Amino acid sequence: MKYIIFLFLFILAATKGSLAQDSFTINGVVTDSLSGETLIGVTIKFSNKSQNGTSTNVYGFFSYKLDPGDYTMTVSYIGYRTFSRSITVDSDKRIDINLVPENSIAEVVVTSEKRNDNVVSAQMGIAKVNLSEIRNVPVIFGERDVLKTLQLLPGIKSAGEGNSGFYVRGGSADQNLILLDEAPVYNASHLLGFFSTFNSDAIKDVSVYKGGMPAQYGGRLSSVLDxxxxxxxxxxxxxxxxxxxxxxxxxxxxxxxxxxxxxxxxxxxxxxxxxxxxxxxxxxxxxxxxxxxxxxxxxxxxxxxxxxxxxxxxxxxxxxxxxxxxxxxxxxxxxxxxxxxxxxxxxxxxxxxxxxxxxxxxxxxxxxxxxxxxxxxxxxxxxxxxxxxxxxxxxxxxxxxxxxxxxxxxxxxxxxxxxxxxxxxxxxxxxxxxxxxxxxxxxxxxxxxxxxxxxxxxxxxxxxxxxxxxxxxxxxxxxxxxxxxxxxxxxxxxxxxxxxxxxxxxxxxxxxxxxxxxxxxxxxxxxxxxxxxxxxxxxxxxxxxxxxxxxxxxxxxxxxxxxxxxxxxxxxxxxxxxxxxxxxxxxxxxxxxxxxxxxxxxxxxxxxxxxxxxxxxxxxxxxxxxxxxxxxxxxxxxxxxxxxxxxxxxxxxxxxxxxxxxxxxxxxxxxxxxxxxxxxxxxxxxxxxxxxxxxxxxxxxxxxxxxxxxxxxxxxxxxxxxxxxxxxxxxxxxxxxxxxxxxxxxxxxxxxxxxxxxxxxxxxxxxxxxxxx
The missing domain is CATH 2.40.170.20 (TonB-dependent receptor, beta-barrel domain)
Known part of the structure; x- marks a missing residue:
């Protein structure tokens, strides 16, 4: 524990030093213009900056540091119209963005957060499911099912017909951490496994980690389903x-x-x-x-x-x-x-x-x-x-x-x-x-x-x-x-x-x-x-x-x-x-x-x-x-x-x-x-x-x-x-x-x-x- 405390102190010291620099921070929240829902993993880029830019967290929040000057801010997310605006950076600014859905785009069922995130991101062994799109995947009894869709991805194996359990990279069913709004779900099945407990209408984001699990997750050996x-x-x-x-x-x-x-x-x-x-x-x-x-x-x-x-x-x-x-x-x-x-x-x-x-x-x-x-x-x-x-x-x-x-x-x-x-x-x-x-x-x-x-x-x-x-x-x-x-x-x-x-x-x-x-x-x-x-x-x-x-x-x-x-x-x-x-x-x-x-x-x-x-x-x-x-x-x-x-x-x-x-x-x-x-x-x-x-x-x-x-x-x-x-x-x-x-x-x-x-x-x-x- 003393090592963790030392790292916290290091972060605070580094933060204090970075705040003294002559630069400003742009932050905000990105939401859906029609519903007001916060959007997860939205890409935000600024002209003349690294192609990686930044992205919103699980609550739709982003933060980025810029030197004084004029920039073009570009916000993009699959399924939404790209948003661009010119900004002048001369102080810290809060810029909240409402993205407009683009109904004309035919989207795929399983998607990354941005077009090339699968290539440039350091995170590996992660898959994301867009819940608005799983309606097209055929499942038993026609009931939309998040877990059944995940089991169609490599490395995630169904535990068997009539069962919502799954195996990830050699682990047993109990070695998967299943979280619903951060709360653990110990048995994610209905009717002895024919359905999962997750009603797709109520869900906006699904991420599964089967390798390279981030440090904020723990307690299970094989995977995290967030x-x-x-x-x-x-x-x-x-x-x-x-x-x-x-x-x-x-x-x-x-x-x-x-x-x-x-x-x-x-x-x-x-x-x-x-x-x-x-x-x-x-x-x-x-x-x-x-x-x-x-x-x-x-x-x-x-x-x-x-x-x-x-x-x-x-x-x-x-x-x-x-x-x-x-x-x-x-x-x-x-x-x-x-x-x-x-x-x-x-x-x-x-x-x-x-x-x-x-x-x-x-x-x-x-x-x-x-x-x-x-x-x-x-x-x-x-x-x-x-x-x-x-x-x-x-x-x-x-x-x-x-x-x-x-x-x-x-x-x-x-x-x-x-x-x-x-x-x-x-x-x-x-x-x-x-x-x-x-x-x-x-x-x-x-x-x-x-x-x-x-x-x-x-x-x-x-x-x-x-x-x-x-x-x-x-x-x-x-x-x-x-x-x-x-x-x-x-x-x-x-x-x-x-x-x-x-x-x-x-x-x-x-x-x-x-x-x-x-x-x-x-x-x-x-x-x-x-x-x-x-x-x-x-x-x-x-x-x-x-x-x-x-x-x-x-x-x-x-x-x-x-x-x-x-x-x-x-x-x-x-x-x-x-x-x-x-x-x-x-x-x-x-x-x-x-x-x-x-x-x-x-x-x-x-x-x-x-x-x-x-x-x-x-x-x-x-x-x-x-x-x-x-x-x-x-x-x-x-x-x-x-x-x-x-x-x-x-x-x-x-x-x-x-x-x-x-x-x-x-x-x-x-x-x-x-x-x-x-x-x-x-x-x-x-x-x-x-x-x-x-x-x-x-x-x-x-x-x-x-x-x-x-x-x-x-x-x-x-x-x-x-x-x-x-x-x-x-x-x-x-x-x-x-x-x-x-x-x-x-x-x-x-x-x-x-x-x-x-x-x-x-x-x-x-x-x-x-x-x-």
Missing amino acids: IRMNDGNKKEFTAEGGIGLISSRLKLEGPIVSDKSSFMISARRTYADAFLAFAKDESIRKNTLYFYDLNAKANYQIDKKNTIYLSGYFGRDELGLNETFGFDWGNATSTLRWNHLFSNRLFSNTSLIYSNYNYVIENFIEENNFKVSSSIRDLNLKQDFQLSLNNSHNVRFGLDLIDHTIAPGSITSNERSSVNEETIEKRNGNEASAYISDEWEINDKFNIVYGVRASSFFLRGPGTFNLYDSQGKITNSQIYSRGQLVKSYFRFEPRLSASYLLNGVSSLKVSFTRNSQNLHLMSNSTASSPTDLYILSSNNVKPEVADQVALGYFRNFNDDKYEFSAETYFKTMQNQIEYRSGTDLRGNRNVEADLLYGEGRAYGIELYIKKRFGKLNGWIGYTLSRTERRFDALEQGKWFFAKQDRTHDLSVVGIYKAGPRWTFSSTFVYNTGNAVTFPAGKYQINNQTYFYYSARNSDRMPDYHRLDLAATLEAKPGKKLQSSWSMGFYNVYNRKNAYAINFQDDPDDSSKTQAVKTTLFGIIPSITWNFKF
């Missing part, structure tokens, strides 16, 4: 939404105080359960199957230097079977933020964040009545600063404090039930971290982003804490009082990304990132599920640590119309977790006794080519990779494939603007099947068949592939109402992709074995009416 909600329209009241086959959505937004304050509220609900009412079987009519979610946000600009934001999300899933079984789960988050401008070049954001994820399972059968509940709750205080030290240095630094409370599980029942009540002790932990990073433009060709994150973790009482040996036996047990320190860890996490501009259209980039993780997912499944449990680092479980090195070549063609990149990476992972054979995670007071610890590695190459402008747009993404694990207690200590290993992963996306009203699109995906363990033989005891298995994860599920088609018809514009029809077919050629394969005796000959394949979806049509007024 999602920002709409602030709300400050100009006028609007309503928009959509009505589909199984779900509908509605968003309302408008000014509270014109040009100073606004609100946004967005709701979505499925009505799959409504169709159950038409079933002839009464037992089916009593089933329950639906989800709903609600996004809300409000902001108030106190003055030019202070703005307050309050946002929240609440979502819930309900699943019930004929009044015999009930299962519900959901997330709740809230974020209170204060933006403050200390000076023309020092920007501050203070955030108070709450996040809660919980689930409840109920059995209503009287003699076996019980209820199981589990939760994880976070309270988080963040302080972030952004300092434009000068035109060559953009410094970020801050602090992050998190309080974790995990209730692993409790079982309650009525007095007539045969199920015993049980409660597993809660666990409490604190994370504290400080970071500093500098984006340094060394010259016109060489840019770097370097920094460090110092993170610490403290496990605290109350509770009974055990120590286990390598065989899972208790060697020591100690009781700790409330707040008493049980175990602490400290990690030093350096970060570096650098780019070298070979010429005006191509560059080389390199990055190194170290991350640590103190929350660990307990799951026996191949992907995240609503009943997954989390545990904290402890005196048995050490923090997971990952080091990743990446190298990339980036090139644009034909006036930035085409973009190409090739990135290769190598990642090592320490303190990875597996389970002993036969481990039961539910209601297990001593789950740490059944854990094994080892190491992992992942490496691969990602190829990406994209056409960004014109009538026909789209991209091809391909990943060739390998992901492995090694544990002393498994497979004689040899390396074996991790369950998320896939050799080949291919995505092809095409979007064709046929005219002013028709847009056609298609998606083709192919990937090698997941690594699994199949039976190598069987034997019988007392006429009961038992299977014995081959080496861990030495087999493969069948290869997965699918073609989707979609079309969107824009209705003729009316005076107030704008609408469109989106139609599509998921899995056009009705491929029976395997969801699971189970093995059983052949009913006609028990000496033979049958492999039974379970599939989820064949061809699925969809149609949705979207509207806005």
Whole structure:
């Protein structure tokens, strides 16, 4: 921590020295002229200055230092008309810009912040999704889905059909940090993974970091998915939404105080359960199957230097079977933020964040009545600063404090039930971290982003804490009082990304990132599920640590119309977790006794080519990779494939603007099947068949592939109402992709074995009416 304090003092000293120079600062906020929404990543350039210029941060703020004189200020952003004006710099100035949308530009679905940002920026391993454009990508049930779109990018792999989980560069699903307005979301799925929790109507910006993670992010090994909600329209009241086959959505937004304050509220609900009412079987009519979610946000600009934001999300899933079984789960988050401008070049954001994820399972059968509940709750205080030290240095630094409370599980029942009540002790932990990073433009060709994150973790009482040996036996047990320190860890996490501009259209980039993780997912499944449990680092479980090195070549063609990149990476992972054979995670007071610890590695190459402008747009993404694990207690200590290993992963996306009203699109995906363990033989005891298995994860599920088609018809514009029809077919050629394969005796000959394949979806049509007024 003393090193971080020293760096803070260095920044303050450097700031004091730079303020004495004979120059002035231009700063301001860039917004959408129609809605008043702040715009992220807008490019601002001044005549006779470096081509890199500056850009707006996640709150639309920019700052740039200029010598006295006359300049032409140019502001550009994909999808908006370029803004230019002449300015005279003779004092510090605040210049707020309203950009006008350019509806005539046919934009691509996934885009960088500016036309050549992918080449000149030092940041690598980042992708941004423009939410106004994902309506053209075909998805299951026709429901616009941010996570499903991200999984079409190289290096980001779907966890499987009917699952919103994803893997990034060899990491498991829990090694992704998912943030919604800075609040962590622990289970980002609805209906057991068929939908994600993110209603695209409520979102304005999505960034995913899969390599070269900036120092302001931490706590997960593989990636950060940073999602920002709409602030709300400050100009006028609007309503928009959509009505589909199984779900509908509605968003309302408008000014509270014109040009100073606004609100946004967005709701979505499925009505799959409504169709159950038409079933002839009464037992089916009593089933329950639906989800709903609600996004809300409000902001108030106190003055030019202070703005307050309050946002929240609440979502819930309900699943019930004929009044015999009930299962519900959901997330709740809230974020209170204060933006403050200390000076023309020092920007501050203070955030108070709450996040809660919980689930409840109920059995209503009287003699076996019980209820199981589990939760994880976070309270988080963040302080972030952004300092434009000068035109060559953009410094970020801050602090992050998190309080974790995990209730692993409790079982309650009525007095007539045969199920015993049980409660597993809660666990409490604190994370504290400080970071500093500098984006340094060394010259016109060489840019770097370097920094460090110092993170610490403290496990605290109350509770009974055990120590286990390598065989899972208790060697020591100690009781700790409330707040008493049980175990602490400290990690030093350096970060570096650098780019070298070979010429005006191509560059080389390199990055190194170290991350640590103190929350660990307990799951026996191949992907995240609503009943997954989390545990904290402890005196048995050490923090997971990952080091990743990446190298990339980036090139644009034909006036930035085409973009190409090739990135290769190598990642090592320490303190990875597996389970002993036969481990039961539910209601297990001593789950740490059944854990094994080892190491992992992942490496691969990602190829990406994209056409960004014109009538026909789209991209091809391909990943060739390998992901492995090694544990002393498994497979004689040899390396074996991790369950998320896939050799080949291919995505092809095409979007064709046929005219002013028709847009056609298609998606083709192919990937090698997941690594699994199949039976190598069987034997019988007392006429009961038992299977014995081959080496861990030495087999493969069948290869997965699918073609989707979609079309969107824009209705003729009316005076107030704008609408469109989106139609599509998921899995056009009705491929029976395997969801699971189970093995059983052949009913006609028990000496033979049958492999039974379970599939989820064949061809699925969809149609949705979207509207806005």
